[in-house]
Amino acid sequence: MTREAAPVAPTQGLEPGRSVQRIPMWDTARFLAVTLVVIGHAIQRQTGASEHALALYTFIYAFHMPAFGVISGYFSSAATPTADRMKRTITDIVVPYIIMQTIWTVVQAVVEGGKQFNPTQPTWTLWFLLALGIFRLILPYLAQLRWPLFWAVVFSIGVGYFDNVDSTLSLSRAISLLPFFLVGWQVKQWGVFDRWYDAPRRTVVRVRIVAAAVFAAWAVSCAVWIPQFKEFDLHHWFFYDDSYSGLGEDAWWAGAVRLGLMLLAAVLTASFLLLVPRRRVWITRFGAATMYVYLLHTFVLYPIRESGVLAGEHSAWPYVLLMVVVACAVSLFLAQPFVRRGMRWLLEPKVDWLFRKEPVA
Template sequence: MTTDAAPPAPSAPAGALDPGRLKRRIPMWDTARFLAVTLVVIGHAIQRQTTGSEHALALYTFIYAFHMPAFGVISGYFSSADTPTAKRMRRTFTDIVVPYIIMQTIWTVVQAVVEGGKEFNPTKPTWTLWFLLALGIFRLILPYLAQLRLPLVWAVVLSIGVGYFDNVDSTLSLGRAISLLPFFLLGWQVKQWGVFDRWYEASRRTVVRVRVAAGVVFAAWAVSCALWIPQFKEFDLHHWFFYDDSYSGLGEDAWWAGGVRFGLMLLATLLTASFLVLVPRRTVWLTQFGAATMYVYLLHTFLLYPIRESGVLAGEHSAWPFVLLMVLVACAVSLFLAQPFVRRGMRWLLEPKVGWLFRKDPA
């Protein structure tokens, strides 16, 4: 018997940012989605403070080591490698392409007004929008990669190899998509292996042991970030966790730079696994907000942008009490944007009805 067991996972092609259409919800994954997106908000909230505060940089480095890989794993877990149906292909437009164009247009206008000189360029995603394009790329190529032997190995090879090419950049999020592809493949592969099906049914003793080990992993990484942040800062470690620059762009164009990325990928995998097993398997208070992940992800930037651009987070406002304050603000923003009334009020913008885009289905 277990105290927090969850129902078996459904087979549904939903991503980390769009769980709303799942007919059978799994409490653990909804909770994980919301916690992951809250880490994103916290990271963006304290980013301006990292230049003046080692406390902020330590927390930032801690979060960035695994929060986007975790999103990749969650997205892959709920993705399908089957031949795309007409419905699934249309959802690529409605879930990714249309929201991306809308938000990219809005951000272009906002930045043009505030910063000036901004041109509309849909090939260069603004701020957080890169993940929408990356998710679209993941979904498109998964059926092809699934035909290969050891697809996860090929994804790792691609991720390490792309760092040696300076011409693969942020255009259409291609650099980040290829770099983070192994985590997406890992999520899909874990689903095929039935790892979490066994985790749902694991005994209480097993759960406790695994979670203690996961807690030790997190504690060890937290201590490392606290003690060695000067060395991490000198190495520019947090920029490696962005997965968007070539090795030469990171200042490390030696032949062994790919080994550094591989090591950081192993670290991200270990931290992501620890994160997921620490998430409660049963329904908790935060579970209800898992369906609003896309709204939190796409809208939190509008609330944080004025604070970040005002310059108020510089100087003495980078001290640790203000870092803690921004963490609390970020959590409040995440909770606010996950409320049902926000989803109802913003659905017209983030989930517009675009049936007129598609030709009549012959079927």
């Protein structure tokens, strides 16, 4: 398969609108993944009264952030950070985080009252920006170890036993989701998807039948066993945020539950990526705008969520379906070029003044 070439630059799961190596499959995967994020946030308020909404929510949350972790890891480098890469971490992660955290602090203070600016406690979706920064910071160190993926899994399972590792600076989620980031980086080293791009059509069809069957099995499980999943509070396990005791399971074997859910997420994420078209499709061009969709969709959904309209009879399945349609429309709208042009000043501000000039040799 011919890949779309462009100048190479560091990339991440939430791709800013900069010049990067464009591979159609990954751009499509980015946009589909961020659309799943928007759908999940759109129907969240309906999950309390609707098992249909909760089933869909559980289906999505089992793999959508692990998928972002894999995508981020695939395009990350374990090489010694250069000055340019360190600056990109500041401009792509730190600066947007501070800007958006400030804006959300003001919005919530006005709407909800009593909100104080606290950059150590990310608001709503902003936790993933900090997690990305942590991933990129520690990858060069993990890459020096034997079996880095094994250690990432150990850290992820082990952190759940510590109540003092919480949402401060997204540390709990960053450590918990680290294995998926490492999987993405590792499969890039193994050249797994390089072989997938060029796999014969017969092989692709067979693999995708299996991947579709995996998705179908998980969808049926969510539909049939949602009362049991609700009783166990399963969807909260997929947040990768609370300790095991915070999730109501402080037994010694709680780590085995996380391991099982991580394996489920890995299988679903692999199935998701294998089902993504390898060639360009009509949504591929939106893959470079995922940062805009991710950071801006919350402003569109926030008034709807806070109005209380997504409750009672508005939690019935036709309204759940309506919110899915609304979420897809929001995702498509925010990925449009005119949105990126209009909001670049906010999400990708020019901050050259932050950096010192390179010393003259």
